[in-house]
Amino acid sequence: MSTQWITNLAEDIRQKGHVAAEDYGRSQHQLGLITREGKPFFSAFLIALEKDVSAIKRELQGDVTSSDTLFQTVSPTEVKLTRSRFPWFDARITHEDPIIVLDYAKGLGVAGDPALDRKTCHFAFQVDDDDTLSIQQAVGEAPIQFRKPEELAQHIIELLFSL
Numbered sequence: 001m002s003t004q005w006i007t008n009l010a011e012d013i014r015q016k017g018h019v020a021a022e023d024y025g026r027s028q029h030q031l032g033l034i035t036r037e038g039k040p041f042f043s044a045f046l047i048a049l050e051k052d053v054s055a056i057k058r059e060l061q062g063d064v065t066s067s068d069t070l071f072q073t074v075s076p077t078e079v080k081l082t083r084s085r086f087p088w089f090d091a092r093i094t095h096e097d098p099i100i101v102l103d104y105a106k107g108l109g110v111a112g113d114p115a116l117d118r119k120t121c122h123f124a125f126q127v128d129d130d131d132t133l134s135i136q137q138a139v140g141e142a143p144i145q146f147r148k149p150e151e152l153a154q155h156i157i158e159l160l161f162s163l
């Protein structure tokens with residue numbers, strides 16, 4: 001039969017390409033979830049971050065280490081945090097689908113040059129097998145995973161305010 005080779009080839013494609021096609025479909029599904037749920041996650045993260053900044057301001061009020069910390073929303077996908085002393089920092093957090101980027105400079109005393117010694121942390125959205133969205137930062141050998149926006153906010157506050 002002259003078309004048997006086509007049938008055989010099609011069967012070979014089905015067998016060998018099946019796993020790759022399933023992997024591709026799964027990755028497309030995950031990217032769709034990240035696109036849909038990443039923005040609400042980022043919005044909830046910003047709310048938690050602003051609450052944490054306000055709580056620290058209240059806790060330090062009246063103390064010699066008290067300093068105004070500014071929380072400025074630049075756009076729906078970007079926020080800027082600045083503090084002039086004890087510790088000082090200049091931070092910019094952006095949501096660039098499928099990641100959140102923290103770019104910052106900080107120091108112990110009074111404000112230094114925020115252009116010097118900047119550090120950048122990337123937090124990448126992940127989708128678990130059960131379609132649960134989380135975000136993780138790779139640090140050393142073990143990534144740090146955050147399942148809730150509040151967990152990421154706490155991590156960033158600790159990073160910026162720690163002496």
